[in-house]
Amino acid sequence: MEITIDFKIQLFEYCKSEIEKRINSFTAAMLDAQESANSEDKSSAGDKYETGRAMSQIARDMNAKQLQTAKTDLSNLMQI
8 A cells, every 4th residue: 555645644634633632622621720729719628728729730730741741742743
């Protein structure tokens, strides 16, 4: 089977599109987690407040790592 230039271009565009979708998704999730942490209301149970903020921060950090990985993937793809 011969791989044509058109196929390679389509494959490249597909991969680029999928990575960009991941970047957008992780960016939105990271911002949502940050907003959630910032808007966490203090309750009479201070530990609950701190736990909620910590969980939001963990979610934000996880999404930030995944975002960085997706950006690295896009950078690597663009070098091909």
